[in-house]
Amino acid sequence: MKLKQPSGSQKRKRRKIDEEKRKVDEGALDKFIYRQPVEEHVEEHVKEHVEEKEHEEVEVEEVENQEHVKELVDICDPRRWEKLNYDEIKLLVEKGPKRDTSIMYGPYDKFGRRFSAALYTRTLPNLEKCDREWLVYSKEQDKLFCFYCKVFRKGISKGKLDGEGYADWHHEYVVLNEIIDKVQYEQFKKERDYWKVVLLRIIVVVKFLAIHNLAFRGSNEKLYQKGNGNFLGVIEMLEEFDPVIKEQVRRITNDGLHVHYLGHTIQNDLMLLIAQEIKKELIKRIKEAKYYSIILDCTPDSSHQEQMTIIVRYLKLSYNSVTVEESFLGFLNVDDTTGK
Structure with missing residues:
Protein backbone atom coordinates (compact mmCIF):
# COMPACT_ATOMS: atom_id res chain seq x y z
CA MET A 1 0.00 0.00 0.00
CA LYS A 2 1.52 3.39 -1.05
CA LEU A 3 1.74 6.22 1.42
CA LYS A 4 -0.33 9.29 0.67
CA GLN A 5 2.47 11.64 1.87
CA PRO A 6 6.24 11.17 1.54
CA SER A 7 8.08 10.05 4.62
CA GLY A 8 10.61 12.19 6.53
CA SER A 9 13.52 10.40 4.88
CA GLN A 10 12.11 11.02 1.40
CA LYS A 11 11.60 14.71 2.22
CA ARG A 12 15.22 15.07 3.35
CA LYS A 13 16.52 13.37 0.18
CA ARG A 14 14.38 15.65 -2.03
CA ARG A 15 15.56 18.75 -0.12
CA LYS A 16 19.20 17.69 -0.58
CA ILE A 17 18.74 17.20 -4.36
CA ASP A 18 17.09 20.66 -4.65
CA GLU A 19 20.00 22.30 -2.81
CA GLU A 20 22.57 20.64 -5.11
CA LYS A 21 20.68 21.86 -8.22
CA ARG A 22 20.56 25.38 -6.75
CA LYS A 23 24.31 25.40 -6.20
CA VAL A 24 24.93 24.21 -9.80
CA ASP A 25 22.67 26.89 -11.28
CA GLU A 26 24.16 29.63 -9.09
CA GLY A 27 26.12 32.14 -11.22
CA ALA A 28 24.92 30.75 -14.55
CA LEU A 29 23.44 34.13 -15.60
CA ASP A 30 26.51 36.20 -14.56
CA LYS A 31 27.92 36.10 -18.14
CA PHE A 32 24.77 37.85 -19.42
CA ILE A 33 24.58 40.52 -16.64
CA TYR A 34 27.05 43.37 -15.97
CA ARG A 35 27.54 44.02 -12.19
CA GLN A 36 28.92 47.33 -10.93
CA PRO A 37 31.93 46.97 -8.59
CA VAL A 38 31.16 47.40 -4.86
CA VAL A 73 34.77 21.35 39.32
CA ASP A 74 33.45 19.90 42.59
CA ILE A 75 32.66 23.12 44.45
CA CYS A 76 31.47 21.04 47.41
CA ASP A 77 34.95 19.62 47.96
CA PRO A 78 36.42 21.20 51.15
CA ARG A 79 39.85 21.31 49.48
CA ARG A 80 38.57 24.13 47.26
CA TRP A 81 37.20 26.30 50.06
CA GLU A 82 40.26 28.54 50.34
CA LYS A 83 39.94 32.21 49.28
CA LEU A 84 36.42 31.87 47.96
CA ASN A 85 34.84 34.81 46.17
CA TYR A 86 31.34 36.13 46.76
CA ASP A 87 29.72 34.12 43.96
CA GLU A 88 31.32 30.87 45.12
CA ILE A 89 30.22 31.45 48.72
CA LYS A 90 26.69 32.23 47.52
CA LEU A 91 26.64 29.04 45.45
CA LEU A 92 27.84 26.96 48.39
CA VAL A 93 25.24 28.45 50.73
CA GLU A 94 22.47 27.72 48.22
CA LYS A 95 23.61 24.11 47.83
CA GLY A 96 24.26 23.67 51.55
CA PRO A 97 26.52 21.02 53.12
CA LYS A 98 26.80 18.01 50.82
CA ARG A 99 27.71 14.54 52.02
CA ASP A 100 28.53 11.34 50.20
CA THR A 101 26.10 9.02 51.98
CA SER A 102 27.76 5.99 50.40
CA ILE A 103 30.87 6.55 52.55
CA MET A 104 30.25 4.81 55.86
CA TYR A 105 33.86 4.44 56.93
CA GLY A 106 37.22 5.95 56.02
CA PRO A 107 40.63 4.30 55.74
CA TYR A 108 42.42 3.16 58.88
CA ASP A 109 45.19 5.36 60.24
CA LYS A 110 48.44 4.17 61.82
CA PHE A 111 46.64 3.65 65.15
CA GLY A 112 43.97 1.43 63.62
CA ARG A 113 41.24 4.09 63.85
CA ARG A 114 39.12 5.60 61.09
CA PHE A 115 36.27 7.92 60.21
CA SER A 116 32.71 6.68 60.77
CA ALA A 117 29.45 8.11 59.44
CA ALA A 118 28.12 7.83 63.01
CA LEU A 119 29.93 11.12 63.68
CA TYR A 120 27.21 12.90 61.70
CA THR A 121 24.75 12.22 64.54
CA ARG A 122 24.92 13.22 68.19
CA THR A 123 22.81 11.86 71.05
CA LEU A 124 21.61 14.65 73.32
CA PRO A 125 21.20 14.25 77.11
CA ASN A 126 17.48 13.50 76.60
CA LEU A 127 18.44 10.65 74.18
CA GLU A 128 17.20 12.65 71.20
CA LYS A 129 19.18 12.16 67.98
CA CYS A 130 20.59 15.39 66.53
CA ASP A 131 22.09 15.64 63.03
CA ARG A 132 25.33 17.59 62.76
CA GLU A 133 24.30 19.25 59.51
CA TRP A 134 27.39 21.44 59.48
CA LEU A 135 29.83 18.51 59.52
CA VAL A 136 31.30 17.30 56.20
CA TYR A 137 33.93 14.68 55.39
CA SER A 138 36.56 14.87 52.64
CA LYS A 139 37.32 11.45 51.23
CA GLU A 140 40.44 12.68 49.42
CA GLN A 141 41.95 14.21 52.57
CA ASP A 142 40.36 11.80 55.08
CA LYS A 143 39.46 14.79 57.29
CA LEU A 144 36.43 16.43 58.86
CA PHE A 145 35.46 20.07 58.26
CA CYS A 146 32.91 22.49 59.62
CA PHE A 147 31.03 23.70 56.56
CA TYR A 148 30.07 27.15 57.86
CA CYS A 149 33.35 27.77 59.71
CA LYS A 150 35.36 26.91 56.61
CA VAL A 151 33.26 28.80 54.08
CA PHE A 152 32.83 32.01 56.10
CA ARG A 153 36.26 32.03 57.74
CA LYS A 154 38.06 35.35 57.74
CA GLY A 155 41.71 35.57 58.59
CA ILE A 156 43.63 32.90 60.47
CA SER A 157 41.79 29.71 61.29
CA LYS A 158 40.90 29.17 64.96
CA GLY A 159 40.89 25.40 64.78
CA LYS A 160 41.36 22.42 62.54
CA LEU A 161 37.69 22.15 61.59
CA ASP A 162 37.85 25.49 59.75
CA GLY A 163 41.47 25.11 58.58
CA GLU A 164 43.44 22.10 57.51
CA GLY A 165 40.79 19.65 58.70
CA TYR A 166 40.43 17.31 61.68
CA ALA A 167 41.63 13.71 61.51
CA ASP A 168 42.25 12.67 65.13
CA TRP A 169 39.89 9.71 65.20
CA HIS A 170 40.74 8.97 68.85
CA HIS A 171 39.33 12.21 70.31
CA GLU A 172 36.84 13.20 67.61
CA TYR A 173 33.73 12.85 69.81
CA VAL A 174 35.19 15.04 72.55
CA VAL A 175 36.19 17.79 70.13
CA LEU A 176 32.89 17.78 68.23
CA ASN A 177 30.84 17.89 71.43
CA GLU A 178 32.85 20.67 73.04
CA ILE A 179 33.45 22.98 70.08
CA ILE A 180 30.51 23.08 67.69
CA ASP A 181 27.69 21.24 69.42
CA LYS A 182 27.90 23.74 72.27
CA VAL A 183 25.75 26.13 70.22
CA GLN A 184 23.10 23.50 69.58
CA TYR A 185 23.24 22.38 73.20
CA GLU A 186 22.65 25.97 74.33
CA GLN A 187 19.59 26.12 72.08
CA PHE A 188 18.37 22.81 73.50
CA LYS A 189 19.04 24.04 77.05
CA LYS A 190 17.10 27.23 76.37
CA GLU A 191 14.13 25.25 75.07
CA ARG A 192 14.37 22.84 78.00
CA ASP A 193 14.31 25.71 80.50
CA TYR A 194 11.31 27.18 78.69
CA TRP A 195 9.31 23.96 79.10
CA LYS A 196 10.31 23.77 82.76
CA VAL A 197 8.73 27.14 83.54
CA VAL A 198 5.67 26.22 81.47
CA LEU A 199 5.17 22.98 83.40
CA LEU A 200 5.72 24.83 86.68
CA ARG A 201 2.79 27.13 85.91
CA ILE A 202 0.60 24.22 84.82
CA ILE A 203 1.37 22.39 88.08
CA VAL A 204 0.44 25.51 90.07
CA VAL A 205 -2.91 25.67 88.25
CA VAL A 206 -3.54 21.97 88.96
CA LYS A 207 -2.74 22.46 92.67
CA PHE A 208 -5.01 25.51 92.87
CA LEU A 209 -8.01 23.68 91.39
CA ALA A 210 -7.39 20.57 93.50
CA ILE A 211 -7.04 22.49 96.76
CA HIS A 212 -10.31 24.34 96.16
CA ASN A 213 -12.06 21.18 94.96
CA LEU A 214 -12.97 22.69 91.58
CA ALA A 215 -13.78 20.79 88.40
CA PHE A 216 -11.00 20.84 85.80
CA ARG A 217 -12.75 20.28 82.48
CA GLY A 218 -15.88 21.39 80.71
CA SER A 219 -17.63 20.28 77.54
CA ASN A 220 -14.59 20.91 75.29
CA GLU A 221 -10.82 21.30 75.59
CA LYS A 222 -10.06 24.25 73.32
CA LEU A 223 -8.78 27.65 74.34
CA TYR A 224 -11.08 30.66 74.11
CA GLN A 225 -14.18 28.60 73.54
CA LYS A 226 -17.29 28.53 75.66
CA GLY A 227 -17.51 25.74 78.21
CA ASN A 228 -13.81 24.76 78.15
CA GLY A 229 -13.64 24.38 81.95
CA ASN A 230 -11.80 25.94 84.86
CA PHE A 231 -8.33 24.70 83.93
CA LEU A 232 -8.23 26.34 80.50
CA GLY A 233 -10.07 29.34 81.94
CA VAL A 234 -7.22 29.95 84.41
CA ILE A 235 -4.69 29.50 81.57
CA GLU A 236 -6.54 32.17 79.56
CA MET A 237 -6.46 34.50 82.57
CA LEU A 238 -2.70 33.99 83.08
CA GLU A 239 -2.08 34.66 79.38
CA GLU A 240 -3.10 38.27 79.93
CA PHE A 241 -0.33 38.89 82.49
CA ASP A 242 2.32 36.17 82.33
CA PRO A 243 4.81 36.32 79.39
CA VAL A 244 5.57 32.58 79.55
CA ILE A 245 1.92 31.55 79.21
CA LYS A 246 1.47 34.24 76.57
CA GLU A 247 4.26 32.66 74.50
CA GLN A 248 2.81 29.18 75.03
CA VAL A 249 -0.64 30.27 73.87
CA ARG A 250 0.94 32.00 70.86
CA ARG A 251 2.70 28.78 69.87
CA ILE A 252 -0.52 26.81 70.19
CA THR A 253 -2.70 29.24 68.22
CA ASN A 254 -0.23 30.39 65.55
CA ASP A 255 2.19 27.49 65.06
CA GLY A 256 -0.31 24.68 65.62
CA LEU A 257 1.72 23.22 68.50
CA HIS A 258 0.38 19.74 69.27
CA VAL A 259 2.43 18.95 72.39
CA HIS A 260 1.20 21.75 74.66
CA TYR A 261 0.56 19.94 78.00
CA LEU A 262 -2.89 21.45 78.38
CA GLY A 263 -4.96 18.35 77.63
CA HIS A 264 -6.81 16.10 80.07
CA THR A 265 -4.10 13.42 79.98
CA ILE A 266 -1.40 15.67 81.42
CA GLN A 267 -3.87 16.98 83.99
CA ASN A 268 -4.57 13.46 85.24
CA ASP A 269 -0.87 12.55 85.22
CA LEU A 270 0.06 15.66 87.20
CA MET A 271 -2.68 15.01 89.77
CA LEU A 272 -1.46 11.43 90.18
CA LEU A 273 2.16 12.54 90.62
CA ILE A 274 1.18 15.23 93.13
CA ALA A 275 -0.92 12.69 95.08
CA GLN A 276 2.02 10.28 95.21
CA GLU A 277 4.36 12.99 96.54
CA ILE A 278 1.79 14.05 99.16
CA LYS A 279 1.38 10.43 100.28
CA LYS A 280 5.15 10.02 100.61
CA GLU A 281 5.35 13.12 102.78
CA LEU A 282 2.45 11.97 104.97
CA ILE A 283 3.97 8.52 105.47
CA LYS A 284 7.26 10.16 106.38
CA ARG A 285 5.53 12.28 109.03
CA ILE A 286 3.64 9.26 110.40
CA LYS A 287 6.88 7.30 110.75
CA GLU A 288 8.48 10.21 112.59
CA ALA A 289 5.50 10.51 114.98
CA LYS A 290 5.72 8.74 118.32
CA TYR A 291 1.99 8.00 118.51
CA TYR A 292 -0.52 7.44 115.73
CA SER A 293 -3.80 5.65 115.10
CA ILE A 294 -5.60 4.38 112.00
CA ILE A 295 -9.28 5.14 111.38
CA LEU A 296 -11.21 2.97 108.89
CA ASP A 297 -14.69 3.65 107.62
CA CYS A 298 -16.73 2.22 104.74
CA THR A 299 -19.01 4.11 102.41
CA PRO A 300 -20.41 3.36 98.92
CA ASP A 301 -19.58 5.57 95.95
CA SER A 302 -21.95 6.69 93.18
CA SER A 303 -21.61 3.31 91.44
CA HIS A 304 -22.58 1.52 94.70
CA GLN A 305 -19.07 0.15 95.10
CA GLU A 306 -18.23 -0.17 98.77
CA GLN A 307 -15.04 1.71 99.64
CA MET A 308 -12.99 1.80 102.81
CA THR A 309 -11.56 5.16 103.81
CA ILE A 310 -8.11 5.14 105.38
CA ILE A 311 -7.38 8.04 107.76
CA VAL A 312 -4.36 8.29 110.03
CA ARG A 313 -4.28 10.40 113.19
CA TYR A 314 -0.80 11.21 114.45
CA LEU A 315 1.20 13.70 116.48
CA LYS A 316 3.09 16.35 114.55
CA LEU A 317 6.17 17.24 116.55
CA SER A 318 7.98 20.56 116.17
CA TYR A 319 10.58 22.43 118.17
CA ASN A 320 8.14 24.25 120.45
CA SER A 321 4.74 22.61 119.92
CA VAL A 322 2.91 19.33 119.48
CA THR A 323 -0.24 19.14 117.37
CA VAL A 324 -2.66 16.39 116.43
CA GLU A 325 -3.04 15.85 112.66
CA GLU A 326 -5.44 13.75 110.62
CA SER A 327 -4.52 12.80 107.06
CA PHE A 328 -6.48 10.99 104.41
CA LEU A 329 -4.39 8.34 102.63
CA GLY A 330 -6.88 6.89 100.17
CA PHE A 331 -9.68 4.42 99.45
CA LEU A 332 -9.69 0.63 99.38
CA ASN A 333 -12.30 -1.34 97.47
CA VAL A 334 -14.28 -3.65 99.77
CA ASP A 335 -15.87 -6.80 98.35
CA ASP A 336 -17.46 -8.02 101.60
CA THR A 337 -19.14 -5.93 104.28
CA THR A 338 -20.11 -8.71 106.66
CA GLY A 339 -17.20 -7.96 109.01
CA LYS A 340 -15.92 -11.54 108.91
Missing part, protein backbone atom coordinates in the same frame (compact mmCIF):
# COMPACT_ATOMS: atom_id res chain seq x y z
CA GLU A 39 33.18 50.10 -3.05
CA GLU A 40 36.01 48.83 -0.90
CA HIS A 41 35.01 50.74 2.22
CA VAL A 42 31.58 49.12 2.11
CA GLU A 43 33.18 45.71 1.89
CA GLU A 44 35.56 46.57 4.72
CA HIS A 45 32.65 47.80 6.88
CA VAL A 46 30.74 44.60 6.23
CA LYS A 47 33.86 42.58 6.92
CA GLU A 48 34.52 44.40 10.21
CA HIS A 49 30.88 43.92 11.27
CA VAL A 50 31.10 40.21 10.51
CA GLU A 51 34.41 39.94 12.42
CA GLU A 52 32.95 41.77 15.44
CA LYS A 53 29.93 39.50 15.44
CA GLU A 54 32.16 36.42 15.19
CA HIS A 55 34.32 37.78 18.03
CA GLU A 56 31.25 38.29 20.24
CA GLU A 57 30.08 34.77 19.48
CA VAL A 58 33.53 33.41 20.39
CA GLU A 59 33.49 35.35 23.70
CA VAL A 60 30.02 34.03 24.54
CA GLU A 61 31.18 30.51 23.75
CA GLU A 62 34.26 31.00 25.96
CA VAL A 63 32.13 32.23 28.88
CA GLU A 64 29.75 29.32 28.46
CA ASN A 65 32.68 26.94 28.35
CA GLN A 66 34.16 28.50 31.49
CA GLU A 67 30.84 28.14 33.30
CA HIS A 68 30.62 24.58 32.12
CA VAL A 69 34.14 23.88 33.40
CA LYS A 70 33.23 25.50 36.75
CA GLU A 71 30.26 23.16 37.03
CA LEU A 72 32.58 20.23 36.38
